[in-house]
Structure formats: C-alpha cells, structure tokens
Amino acid sequence: MATNLKNAICLGCLLALFGTVTWTAPVQAQGGFAMSGSFNAQQLELPQGTNLRTPDIYVVIFNNSSEDLNVKMTTSAPFGVTIVLPEYDFPLAANSQRKLEVGIDVGIEAAPGAYKIGITAQPYKLGTQGIQIVGAAGQEADLTITGESSVLDIATVSPDGAPVTAMIILFRDYEQSDFEIARVDNGILNLTVSPGRYTARAYIAGSKLAEESFTVAADEQKTLSLTVKTVYFEGFEIVPNYQRDTNKLVMVQVVSTLNNLLDAFTEVKVNLLVSRDTQQESITIINLSRLEQGKIELKNNYIPADGWQQGVYTFTLQLEVGGNIYTASQAKGLKIDETGIAGQIGETDATVSESTAPTSPADAGSSTTTWVIIACVVVVGILIAITVIVLARRRK
Numbered sequence: 001m002a003t004n005l006k007n008a009i010c011l012g013c014l015l016a017l018f019g020t021v022t023w024t025a026p027v028q029a030q031g032g033f034a035m036s037g038s039f040n041a042q043q044l045e046l047p048q049g050t051n052l053r054t055p056d057i058y059v060v061i062f063n064n065s066s067e068d069l070n071v072k073m074t075t076s077a078p079f080g081v082t083i084v085l086p087e088y089d090f091p092l093a094a095n096s097q098r099k100l101e102v103g104i105d106v107g108i109e110a111a112p113g114a115y116k117i118g119i120t121a122q123p124y125k126l127g128t129q130g131i132q133i134v135g136a137a138g139q140e141a142d143l144t145i146t147g148e149s150s151v152l153d154i155a156t157v158s159p160d161g162a163p164v165t166a167m168i169i170l171f172r173d174y175e176q177s178d179f180e181i182a183r184v185d186n187g188i189l190n191l192t193v194s195p196g197r198y199t200a201r202a203y204i205a206g207s208k209l210a211e212e213s214f215t216v217a218a219d220e221q222k223t224l225s226l227t228v229k230t231v232y233f234e235g236f237e238i239v240p241n242y243q244r245d246t247n248k249l250v251m252v253q254v255v256s257t258l259n260n261l262l263d264a265f266t267e268v269k270v271n272l273l274v275s276r277d278t279q280q281e282s283i284t285i286i287n288l289s290r291l292e293q294g295k296i297e298l299k300n301n302y303i304p305a306d307g308w309q310q311g312v313y314t315f316t317l318q319l320e321v322g323g324n325i326y327t328a329s330q331a332k333g334l335k336i337d338e339t340g341i342a343g344q345i346g347e348t349d350a351t352v353s354e355s356t357a358p359t360s361p362a363d364a365g366s367s368t369t370t371w372v373i374i375a376c377v378v379v380v381g382i383l384i385a386i387t388v389i390v391l392a393r394r395r396k
Contacts, residue, residue, distance in 0.1 A: 032064030033123045035137035039102050042141040042179060044117075045172060047149035047194045048080075049108040056180035057102045059139060061121050063092040069123040073100070076118040080110030081143065083117060092123070104143070112147040116140050146194040148218035156187040156202045156210070156226045159326060163187060164228050164262075166202045166209070173197040173213065195220075202226040204261045230262040231291070231319060233329035238315050240334065240342050248340040251303045254285075256317055256329060258296045265291040269320040272300055276311050285317075310336050312345065 037059035046052060063069050071092050075083035084103035092098055102119065120138035156166040168189045171178040178199060182191050189200075195218045202210040210226040236256040243250050254272055268291040272283045285300045298317070313336065317329035333345035 032062075033069070033121075033135050033137060034062040034064065035119075035121050035139055036060045036062065037099070037139065039119060039141050040139040043144075043174060043177075044104060044141060044179070044181075045144040045146065045194045045196065046104060046106045047146045047192060048106060048110055048112070050106050050149070050192045051084075052104040052181055053101075054180050054183050055101055056183070058099055059102060059119055059121070060097055060099045061092060061137075062097045063094060063123070066094050067125075068093050069125060071098075072122045072124060074120045074122065076116075076120070077143075078110065078113075078115045078117075078145075080107040081105070081115070081117065081145070082107075083119060085119075106145055110145050112145050115143045115145065117143045144194075148195055149192050150195050150216040150218065151221040152189065152191045152193055152198070152216065153221070153223045154189040154191075154200050154226065155224075156228050159227055159229060161225075164204075164230065166204045166226075166228055168226065169201050169203065171199045171201070173199055200224060200226060202228050204228060204230060207232075207259075207261065209261075229327045231258065231260045231265065231321075232327055233257070233317050233319070234259050236317055236329040236332065238332045238334060238344070240344070242342075246340075249308050249334075249336065249342040251301050252313075252315070252334065254298070254300045254302060254315060254317070256298045258291075258298055258319070260291055260293050260295075262293060264293060265321050267320075267322045270298060271318045271320065272302065273314075273316045273318055274302060274304070275314045276309065281305075282318075291321075308336055308340065308342070310338050312336075 039057055039059050042057055044052065061071055063071075069092050071090055073085055073088045075085070077083050082105040084105060085100050087098075087100065090098065104117075118138055118140045120136055122136045152170070154168055154170070156164045156168060158164050165185075165187045167183065167185045168187065169180055170182040170189060170191065172181050172193075173196070181193070182189060187202075193216065195216055197213065197215045199211065199213045201208055209228040209230070209232070212224065212226060214222065214224065216222050233256050237254075239253040239255060241250050241253060242248060258270060266289065268286075268288045270285045272285055274281045274283070281304075283300070283302070285298055286296070302315075313334045314331050315334070316331045319326045319328065334342050335345050336342050
C-alpha cells in the first residue's frame, strides 16, 4: 500500500505540473498565438468626460508559431467609451511579441453604470485566396462609469515649498488592492477622478520619497503637496563592539550613507544625536561647505564621555542645511543592563522610508493568484492519482 501511495503522489505531481503549465500560460489561441498583460486584472472607475493613460495598463501579444502573422486588434466597450491602442493592425514575426499600452476615453455622453470592456487580438495570414483567420485571443476588464467627479491638483515640493521635478504615481485604493490610474514625471498632476480613496506617491531616481493616502468627495477640488526630501540617510546602523574577555560594551560604530539625489546644497552638517533618559549629546560627524549630488559614506565611533551607564541609548542622524534641520534618520536603540552587557532594541521611528522602486499592483496580484492556482492544482492532481490507483487495485 505504501508503494502504491508513493506512486500516486508521484503521478499526482506530474498531473499537477501539467496543470500548472496550462493555468499559468497566457491566454492561448490556435497555432501558438496568445495574449497576456495587466489589462485583464483592472477594476477601473472613471467619471464621465475623463480619460486614463498609464503605462501600468497594457496587453502583450505573442506569436509563438514558426510563421509570420498579421494581427488585427478589436475592442468592445459601451456607448461613449473608447479603448485606445497605439496600433490596431500590425505584422508580428514568428517567435516574437509586442506590448501595447491601453488607454480609456470616457465621453460625457457615456451612461453611468458597471460594464465589461474587452480587447481581442485576431491573427490572420494573407494568401492567394485572400485573408485567412487563424484564431483569436482576448482579455476583459471591469469599468465603472460614475456621474459624479472630483478634481485633484497634486505637486511635489521641497521642504521650503519650492517646486521639485519628480515622478508622481496616483493609485485608486480598493478593499484588497490598488490600481495605478495616472503617472507624470514633471512633478505636477492635474486630474479629474471619481469620488473615493486614493494614494499618491512621489519618486526620484527610483526612490520613493513621499506617499500620502486621502479621500475625495463628489464635486471636491483637492490640492495636495507631496514634500520630497531629496537628501536622506539610507542603511543607518549601529554596530556594538565588545571587550573580548568580559563581553562588555566598549564602543558603538555608527554607519550610514547620505544620499543626495538632485541639486547641490551649501552649509551642510551631519550630527549624531545620542540620548539617554533626559540627557542628550550632539556630535558633528561631517561639516561641508557644499554637498554635491551623489552618496557619502558615514562612519563614526562613539564612546560616552562618562562611560556606558545602565539604561537605553537612542541614536539618530540629523542633517542640517543652512542652519535648519532638513531631515533625520530612523532612530536606533541600545539597552545596557546592570552588568554592562548591551543589546539592540531596534528602530523606533522612521522619518524617511527606504528606497522603493515603482511596482505594478496588477503584477503583484497576478503573482499571488498564480501561486494559489498552483497549490490547488497540486492537491487535485494527487487526489486524482490516488483514486486511479485504488480503482485499479479493486479491479484486480
């Protein structure tokens, strides 16, 4: 029986592997033609008289066959709605693919309501007998048209209020996910949207420097300034050094990187703030007349003037520009017990978040869904295999 069970599990895994390939492949048509992309995952909500343009919504057309094809793109949408593609009829060479960004235009004449919209790719060949259709592949998305609207004016600014050129990405927030609906790279976003909850994020050089979530009501005109600090600390750590024979704390090495993404700054200081109970000490690590664009490695060895005392020490790096506090690092803690042994207690606050590159919420959701499908297919495959073997034994 154990051998049969082992064989069943092996057979089930093979069935699961086959099923996984089937489920995770792009939508297939005849002859190795397929369509994939993020359009299929979208839950779009737009008011009348607006449009949507973002590189995060797209389809990819695959020609996995051994011959060249032509592709005709068709769309389906309710009255007043236009699905905009960069191309509607194009050649696609054998074993190649093409990515098409998808835009949505909703006219003022479109009726409010919930709709399905679709894109179909139809491959064809030109022969002596005319056009030969060789299959089709398609995707659908959900579109809700609202009769109410709101206006957003979003800009990125420096701490002193000056305009900053940055990428702004706007997401529409839903219960379990969010979807990108707009993107600009000039630091100014003006958009008419449907009422609801949104998140705006600002990026420079791939680093997320600001984020704010908010709600807009019907007929509201909301102005939002995202303050981006283009100089920030990254990789801030405190490294305790101990006496070898007693394991007591000798000193703490402070390490970090000061990253300046844009323009140079004058009169720059980096201070190390160390506090214990009500006492605080400030030590200047570097003092620069000019901070150029780029990264500076910071290292400093710290020993208290009165020696290490029992209690909690908190370490923070602080950046001064022109005599004013510009930004600060996360705070790190170190606890000293009555025997002089130290232990880190982690971060206490984050002024500037770690760098995060823009990602596609649709891609993230698609990845999670894929793994759920794989797990289900594996279980079903094993159960089928066990059933087959049990029935075979009964027949004997």
